[in-house]
Amino acid sequence: MLAQLLAQVAAVVGVLLAISIGVFVGQSRLSTTRVEWRSRVRDAAPIAVVLVLVLLFNRTARETLPSLSWSIGWNLTSTFYEIEGQTVLLFQEYATPELTAYFSYVYVYGYVFVLIFPVVAYFALSDTRPLRELLTAYTLNYTLGLLCYVLVIAYGPRNWIPDLVETTMLYNQYPQYQELTGEVNHNTNVFPSLHTSLSATVAMFAYRTRDVYPKWVPVATLLAASVAVSTMYLAIHWAIDVTAGLCLGAISVVLSRRLVGRWSLSEEFDDWWPSLRRE
């Protein structure tokens, strides 16, 4: 079942990528990429390696961290509920089957697409700085997010008020998706919403690169907003998690901008071994 789902996600996202590369990136950028890809890979490699390591660590930590959190973390589900009450139920009022389907697909497919496409799009630029900053921002999102997950144990609305969110709860409508998300995350990890923070990161980058990819800005913004709303509509996150996700996204973007270039490994590489740079 899981393999089938993964194949489905890969197929859908693959089609979306193909279309959007055609629409947003264009033929001429692809041509230059074919020529310059080696140097771009070399520029981005250090941070890409760091990101991959963080992701791998995330994956192994998924099994061990929950027990660490239980011993040192704060259990905040009912605190969240006390603070924000039934805010997430606001979305229930506008629930329709079509909207539920839309947000479910956005949550699963849209999210994966919105994370992968900018990597491709920025790789297609001769200036690798946006790409390096983006990968740095992703790394920061995952690292800071993981830290919060260890410190805060909280269950999302679906785990707390299942009766009130019955009609839109993602896993009621599409129980198979729970297998998929269960592979990626643990149910006590809701603060902050990484779905929100990463999508917001992408939207902020889209705005900053609006001169090169003007058409991507509205699409990224719409998708990021939809992902953020979907997490509440589908009763996966509290409004607090989403707010924290937005903050985390903003922090990551600001930090990545400052960090990239400051301790640039590849540039130091260049200074010491300029010969490597030559093709």
Place this chain on the structure above:
Amino acid sequence: MRTTLAYVMNWEPPDSNGGVSRRSLLAATAAGVTVSTSGCMDLVQGTIGQDNSGQLSLSITTVPADGDREGVQLARALAENLEAVGIDVSFDMRSPLEFHRAILLDHDFDLYVGRHPGGIDPDFLYDALHSAYATESGWQNPFGFARIGFDELLERQRSTDGDERREAVAELLRQLTREYPYPFVPICFPDEFRTVRPDRFEGWDARHLGTRLGYLGLEPRDDATELTVAGTDSRPSRNLNPLAAAYRGRGTIVDLLYDSLVTPAYGDDGGEYRLWLAEDLDWDDASVTVTLREDCRFHNGDALTAKDVAFTYQFLADTALGRADVPSPSPRYRGRAAAVTNVERHDERTLTLTTKAGRAASERALTVPILPRDVWWSQVEDATDQNQSISQGTWDVVTGDVPAIGSGPFELEDRSEGETVTLTRFEDHFTLREDDLPGPTVDRLRLTIDPGSLAAIETVQSGSADATMSSLETHALDQAREYENVELLESPSRSFYHVGFNVRHAPFSNPHFRRIVARLLDKARLVEDVFDGNATPTAVPVTDEWVPDDLAWNGEDPVAPFLGSDGELDVEAARTKFESAGYQYDSGGNLLARY
């Protein structure tokens, strides 16, 4: 040769002496706690400067909807009414594993809402309520309940049989509900449903799917050789120690890995139990002589002999095997095994168990898993050699993931955390030699873990599994009914939802307080709202056949009727109750913590 369990026999129900000293100890502890809490309150008051921070605060421990969608709703309903009467309520939401650790092992809770496994026989109340177990970790008396006189009632039902026992149970329940208000309030018995696929196997309805027998004797169609079941509890994939209280729910997988002398049969073939590892039982007044089946083996190839049986009872009474200053009883099976006071070995296959119980409770004592002596002995040696401190119920031997070597019809092949548990048929199992016993009919039994009942139903419906092993949560029943290629199977239910109180501490150390809180629950309404009617409300924790007429549900709770009507709490009436029990309200309507 003779094996005497000296220190097992040493244990006696607390008489006036032992009981009083232990109880006074308890009282002293409770007093200490009260004093320290009130000191803490003062501190809080001083620091925050709230003028009314003397409000009583309680924390409800429960599991999230992923673990139990109905339980969390019950908890919220209770919280709403507690807040209405002026109590500050917070929640302690925990994963099923952490929930059981907090309740059963650490006793770290005010009150909790959860499911009790219940019992095929009311003797489970002995484990649940005997004062001798009030300080132990495990399923035995997690509430810390201890009342003079009540233990005698527990002893009486244990030592009697037939009509006399029925009356003893009735009296026990009356006293429990009237004279000694509950350390826990039973809410309802949820209906137990599972989905099964009839296309690959037949005979699903022959035996209860909450027991080991349910997965034996199934008839494969078209040469099916692999049975796959979908479960919603991931704990078996993490730990298969039969004694680990926090990891075990029904323990069906463990029951397939381990055998017991007799096995619960739910009256499938007439009686409550049927012979299993025991080929014959010869009952005498206060003893039973057991003849084991010929040539039984453990999964590691060792012979299973009377020595292992004797060891098991000794071990359950003291998992430290005499290496600690005091016995360290097992956190599971402790109460039922305590009915056995002595074991006398005659030869490899026969032994006599002396019991301090009637026939019914003695039979129940024969349902514990028989453990391989050599394997567990070395576990204990390893743990003590490493100078591990032996803390009852929580040390490594009874909580760690010990090698799953039993003698059961299936042996462990493989396990992947959170995903699957794979068992293979144990070819040496006696059921494969005895024609009249249901045995493993498949080469392999696979448990796949799904995140919830709906996903588990999908797994069965799509053909990836043949049945759901966990009973379905109520919200998933409609979905299960919609599918045409799966059948919905109902089984007798003995497990019940309840609210458990920690009576070691205020305010639940006060029986008046407990009685009023019990009356904040509109059980009939909760059954309708939370379970869509797929549950039976109850005043007592035992199934119908044991409930005396005066305690039977008669449209409302005969013991603790709801303080209100149609789900609406009569707040004034409830507050008046608290006041007449000596509690006070401040001007803001908050219930004060002074008691």
